[in-house]
Amino acid sequence: GAVVSQHPSRVICKSGTSVKIECRSLDFQATTMFWYRQFPKQSLMLMATSNEGSKATYEQGVEKDKFLINHASLTLSTLTVTSAHPEDSSFYICSATPDRAIYEQYFGPGTRLTVT
């Protein structure tokens, strides 16, 4: 149990385009999901907290108009990188907290974004 999936696993896009990344909790409901970003040889940095039915809470320094987060259901959160630039190239990882176990967090396998 407690499986989180991400799609796509890898994506290459051109500068100026937008790309959407999906995060799904497969076997549990998750009111709260998190989005992290990881640059090469760096640790995971929290970007935002996504709550179903409300606006996401962004960490300081993260542009909310550039990284659009939608948590439309209890099993799906999406991160859209708008007007992508090469510096947005990174590894994006989501995690989800089961509603039945609010102190636990399960991670997706990550999405490698490359902007050319």
Next chain:
Amino acid sequence: KQEVTQIPAALSVPEGENLVLNCSFTDSAIYNLQWFRQDPGKGLTSLLLIQSSQREQTSGRLNASLDKSSGRSTLYIAASQPGDSATYLCAVGSSQAGTALIFGKGTTLSVSS
């Protein structure tokens, strides 16, 4: 604001050695602490989860300890193997429910045969 530090940043050892990875955190108001493994270009694999009320957890050749009052945790790897080569991340969970794990920068381990 919680800060998590991991020492050393990198470590190289010959196969068979026992080793210790260190993690420290600034705010002792944690609910749990978790150690992860990350292989290059891959996602996270959870290794051990220690609740704040626990002192240690063991899984196979891995043993993690937690001293909440001093803000420290160690991951002990016994009889290291080349397959243990990876980056090891320490992450703390706040006592406030529904908040994200905060990660250290990791220790990159290389075990040579």
